[in-house]
Amino acid sequence: MEDGRRDDDLFARLSPEGKEAAPVVYRHMTRRPTRAAVLRMAESLPYRAAGYVCGSFRKPISKCCGPDDEQP
Amino acid sequence: MILIFSQSTLEPSTEEVMDWLEALGARCARINGDDIEGRAALRFRVEDGEASAGIAAEGLDLPLSEVEAVWFRRWLFEQRHERADVLAEPAADNHELHHQLRRHLGLESRRLSGFLYSCFDHLPWLSHPRRSGLNKLDTLRRAARAGLATPATLVTTERAALRRFHEEHGTVITKPIGEVDAFVEGEVSHFLYTTPLDLAEIDALPERFAPSLFQERIEKAYELRVFALDGHLDAMAIFSQGDPQTRADFRQYNHERPNRTVPYRLTPDLEERLRRLMADLELETGSIDLLVARDGRVVFLEVNPVGQFGMVSHACNYPLERGIAEVLIRKAEHGRRP
Amino acid sequence: MNSPEPREPVFQLFACCIPVQGARRSVICDVQRQSFQFIPNGLYEILTGHAGRTVAEIQAAYEHEYDEEIEEYFDFLLRHEFGFWCDDPERFPPLDLTWQAPERITNAILDVDAGSEHDYAKILGELDGLRCKALEVRCFHGPSLGELRAILEPTQRGRLRSIDLLVGFHPELTLEALAALAVEQPRISSVIVHSAPERLRPPPSRAGVTFEYRTEVIGSPGCCGRVHPGYFVVNLETFAEAQRHNTCLNRKISVDARGEIKNCPSMARSFGNARETSLHAALAHRDFAALWEINKDRIEVCKDCEFRYICTDCRAYLQDGRDLYSKPSKCTYDPYTAEWLSSAERPAFAGQTKGECG
Numbered sequence: 001m002e003d004g005r006r007d008d009d010l011f012a013r014l015s016p017e018g019k020e021a022a023p024v025v026y027r028h029m030t031r032r033p034t035r036a037a038v039l040r041m042a043e044s045l046p047y048r049a050a051g052y053v054c055g056s057f058r059k060p061i062s063k064c065c066g067p068d069d070e071q072p
Numbered sequence: 073m074i075l076i077f078s079q080s081t082l083e084p085s086t087e088e089v090m091d092w093l094e095a096l097g098a099r100c101a102r103i104n105g106d107d108i109e110g111r112a113a114l115r116f117r118v119e120d121g122e123a124s125a126g127i128a129a130e131g132l133d134l135p136l137s138e139v140e141a142v143w144f145r146r147w148l149f150e151q152r153h154e155r156a157d158v159l160a161e162p163a164a165d166n167h168e169l170h171h172q173l174r175r176h177l178g179l180e181s182r183r184l185s186g187f188l189y190s191c192f193d194h195l196p197w198l199s200h201p202r203r204s205g206l207n208k209l210d211t212l213r214r215a216a217r218a219g220l221a222t223p224a225t226l227v228t229t230e231r232a233a234l235r236r237f238h239e240e241h242g243t244v245i246t247k248p249i250g251e252v253d254a255f256v257e258g259e260v261s262h263f264l265y266t267t268p269l270d271l272a273e274i275d276a277l278p279e280r281f282a283p284s285l286f287q288e289r290i291e292k293a294y295e296l297r298v299f300a301l302d303g304h305l306d307a308m309a310i311f312s313q314g315d316p317q318t319r320a321d322f323r324q325y326n327h328e329r330p331n332r333t334v335p336y337r338l339t340p341d342l343e344e345r346l347r348r349l350m351a352d353l354e355l356e357t358g359s360i361d362l363l364v365a366r367d368g369r370v371v372f373l374e375v376n377p378v379g380q381f382g383m384v385s386h387a388c389n390y391p392l393e394r395g396i397a398e399v400l401i402r403k404a405e406h407g408r409r410p
Numbered sequence: 411m412n413s414p415e416p417r418e419p420v421f422q423l424f425a426c427c428i429p430v431q432g433a434r435r436s437v438i439c440d441v442q443r444q445s446f447q448f449i450p451n452g453l454y455e456i457l458t459g460h461a462g463r464t465v466a467e468i469q470a471a472y473e474h475e476y477d478e479e480i481e482e483y484f485d486f487l488l489r490h491e492f493g494f495w496c497d498d499p500e501r502f503p504p505l506d507l508t509w510q511a512p513e514r515i516t517n518a519i520l521d522v523d524a525g526s527e528h529d530y531a532k533i534l535g536e537l538d539g540l541r542c543k544a545l546e547v548r549c550f551h552g553p554s555l556g557e558l559r560a561i562l563e564p565t566q567r568g569r570l571r572s573i574d575l576l577v578g579f580h581p582e583l584t585l586e587a588l589a590a591l592a593v594e595q596p597r598i599s600s601v602i603v604h605s606a607p608e609r610l611r612p613p614p615s616r617a618g619v620t621f622e623y624r625t626e627v628i629g630s631p632g633c634c635g636r637v638h639p640g641y642f643v644v645n646l647e648t649f650a651e652a653q654r655h656n657t658c659l660n661r662k663i664s665v666d667a668r669g670e671i672k673n674c675p676s677m678a679r680s681f682g683n684a685r686e687t688s689l690h691a692a693l694a695h696r697d698f699a700a701l702w703e704i705n706k707d708r709i710e711v712c713k714d715c716e717f718r719y720i721c722t723d724c725r726a727y728l729q730d731g732r733d734l735y736s737k738p739s740k741c742t743y744d745p746y747t748a749e750w751l752s753s754a755e756r757p758a759f760a761g762q763t764k765g766e767c768g
Contacts, residue, residue: 024282057543
């Protein structure tokens with residue numbers, strides 16, 4: 001892959017043909033970093049899911065640990 | 073048994089509905105788009121006028137004759153050949169060949185999917201794939217016909233027409249005619265978001281351009297997302313930063329705070345018009361986007377037949393997943409009756 | 411009801427910002443942004459008793475003796491984005507706080523010590539059958555990596571979405587090893603290593619898994635039942651659950667280190683041993699769910715506390731062991747004075763032997 005001028009917006013990097021074929025909205029694309037948040041996914045057979053979304057439970061299941069700081 | 077068409081990854085809504093189906097005593101089976109790409113053992117036979125089909129995959133035992141109702145939730149997000157290098161030695165001069173191969177493989181997959189859907193044509197469906205790809209422009213027309221306010225919209229190839237539109241309606245926005253999309257380029261993604269255009273930007277355009285969609289920009293107070301299911305409408309209001317009308321002067325909001333999402337009660341009049349639109353589109357379910365303008369007008373934007381509804385159900389504590397399970401069970405019972 | 415004249419806006423709380431009154435002060439629970447804010451009871455009265463009235467009307471209702479304070483209250487609410495100026499409050503209903511879940515069991519505890527003889531495949535398989543999605547594994551001893559893997563193995567490809575590990579220190583449990591384990595087992599949400607030689611709190615992994623090493627010793631279930639703001643939960647699901655249910659015990663099942671199936675390992679009553687009895691059979695016992703409906707509104711002192719819908723309660727260690735409706739013994743907060751007692755003033759805890767906690 002050629003080393004494109006990444007600083008330019010995508011529209012500027014289209015060929016003349018590309019620019020003609022692209023609707024006006026292509027001239028105003030928004031650049032964002034590709035989503036940094038990584039999701040935890042597992043396989044789940046009963047749900048037939050290959051990307052079963054995992055995440056922490058909504059509340060503590062047990063409460064064994066003391067407070068980190070003094071009480072407010 | 074209820075059959076669910078879904079995709080194998082990132083579909084918590086499918087799993088939540090499956091949980092409710094089981095809790096309510098119904099059997100269900102899930103088939104994912106990538107099952108027809110080789111992950112599952114497929115077997116369709118058409119012989120002597122008889123068609124029989126079977127799909128065997130790990131965790132799936134699907135005697136198709138036992139299916140009573142179908143939920144089309146999702147299908148193939150992307151087919152495996154779309155990302156792969158189909159040619160062992162791709163080179164600059166066989167672009168054309170590569171493109172043709174990809175296009176045909178895509179077509180093969182679509183035809184097979186079409187056949188799979190047709191195996192259940194005689195059964196009740198919730199969302200049918202033939203209605204999953206709505207045309208936005210057509211939908212706007214129908215919305216207006218159903219008595220909903222819609223943004224003034226123009227599709228044109230001419231800068232002159234756009235200038236006139238701007239004179240008539242003030243600030244203009246542009247967005248894709250079809251889906252909002254993002255082009256991922258490694259660490260950076262390029263999004264096709266709705267963008268405002270001022271007169272200088274309009275003047276900078278060539279006299280002629282590819283067909284593009286423009287709409288009047290409406291000053292919004294907040295947005296609405298409505299989940300429709302079987303005539304029932306559940307709505308949520310979304311306030312973005314800076315939206316809440318301030319009695320005092322301008323306030324500096326913390327831009328890291330997420331939007332406020334809260335339950336909203338639609339007027340009976342608006343509900344009626346939305347139901348009319350859904351009926352006209354022959355949709356039993358969908359996610360509808362509207363905005364409430366600063367002057368109080370409610371303006372229809374679009375409807376997505378297979379949109380996400382988890383945000384609405386979780387933020388507003390609406391039992392939407394249970395509702396879907398109940399609708400599917402009713403359909404299965406209806407299908408069972410002779 | 412349509413009125414043609416423009417109405418003067420009234421302040422409307424966002425439905426996700428819920429005021430809760432306590433004996434001495436109140437809170438606004440922001441279940442969307444998962445935080446809470448103290449407010450004086452006077453503001454609670456305005457938000458509830460005078461909801462839907464304009465500022466002028468409210469000031470008049472207090473005979474203009476608090477005009478400035480009332481203006482400040484609304485400034486405060488706007489600054490925190492707790493509400494907005496609204497022309498049509500009837501369009502913005504409060505949240506429906508009905509709670510329902512499809513699974514009969516939502517969370518479980520599995521205790522392990524050096525002498526445990528669990529059949530993990532059986533227990534975890536049965537848990538899967540109950541469609542449980544959240545599990546906490548507590549090891550009172552220090553398990554080797556191999557032992558941890560053996561415990562986690564049957565959870566692969568099942569229904570669990572979250573596994574919290576609370577384990578004793580073992581030389582094999584380096585941060586690198588635990589981080590690698592978390593990558594191998596994406597269901598792991600958090601790992602706390604107790605009885606560690608020193609405290610350590612590294613940043614969470616990219617996937618959001620948290621790790622922690624604590625010096626405190628957690629040697630038995632007797633350490634559980636703690637009440638402090640670190641364990642407060644402010645989210646819609648739990649807030650809704652708290653309206654009618656005990657947010658600790660509701661839909662919970664546990665297997666203690668000896669295999670006894672209980673509501674929680676700190677409770678005395680067993681519903682069978684996991685070696686012979688299935689979790690399903692234990693759950694079916696008439697009394698298994700007896701404590702699930704004891705929510706904070708039914709508990710002495712707690713019912714007057716502003717934290718009652720964000721605090722998860724404990725029915726195992728009680729201020730008065732003979733009174734099922736007495737407050738948790740390990741809670742040192744007094745809602746009548748709005749003060750937390752210092753640890754020196756803490757009453758003695760029943761059910762805890764010396765040296766096994768803290």
